[in-house]
Each structure stands twice: as C-alpha cells, then as structure tokens.
Amino acid sequence: MGTRYEQDVVAWASEQAALLRAGRLCAIDVKHIAEEIEDVGKSEQRELASRMSVLLAHLLKWRFQPSRRSKSWQFTISTQRKEVAYVLNEAPSLRGKFNDAAWLDLVWSKARSMASNETGLDLDVFPEVLPWSIENVLSQAFLPE
Helix, strand or coil: CCCCCCHHHHHHHHHHHHHHHHCHHHHHHHHHHHHHHHHHHHHHHHHHHHHHHHHHHHHHHHHHHHHHHHHHHHHHHHHHHHHHHHHHHHHHHHHHHHHHHHHHHHHHHHHHHHHHHHHHHCHHHCCCCCCCCHHHHHCCCCCCC
C-alpha cells in the first residue's frame, strides 16, 4: 500500500478502505478521506440541483410553448420527478434545500436560462420567481397551464 491520493484516487480509495477494515486507523489518510466524504454530500446536492433545473425548465417550456407540447416533454418531466424522488429517498436531508431561498433562486435561474436557450424565447418571458409550489413541481399530476 502507499498509492498517493494525487496519483490514482481509485487505487488510493481501495487502499484506504482496506486500512479502515483492518482497523489500521493510524495509517489512513485522514485529510483526504474527510475531503472525499464531504464531496459525496456535495455530489448529491449537485445531482438534486441538476434534476430540479431540468424539471423546472421543462415545466416552463410546457407552460410557455403550449403549441409545442409533446410526449417527450411529458416523459422528461415525469422522469426528472422520479429522479428527484430517488435522490431525496437516498438523502432525505436534502429536502431542506427546498427551504433554502438562495439554493432555490440558483436552481430557478438555471431553469429559466435553460428554457430560454431551448425555446428561443427571451429570458424576460419567464417569471423571475418560481410561480409554483414545490409540492406541485414534484407532483406527477401537475402540469402548468
């Protein structure tokens, strides 16, 4: 054992796991293990934000381009809702993000930009503030009219 974190993170991770399982706590790379654990949480947060941005962008497209509505859009909306539910099931603490105004503003901003880019509509067409409740956004029955 002795792979450096910077050389090969996969080999390093395997070695660190073996050291932990063997109880050789004095030999583990505490600093990098702590960073990796923190990164797991950040990765889950990014996953939730990404899924929510895509979901919200498609809800905006659905609302503001009714003549272009398609099964594909419905499928994407449904799929993203299921993926958000999966992320929240795996990491229930992330539900708190829905009460974080700064996080929601960032996700909404990304969704508006995505919708504008994908539709060709001006960004100002879309509401500056999320017009739907989180409950509606995540409900399989909700489609904005």
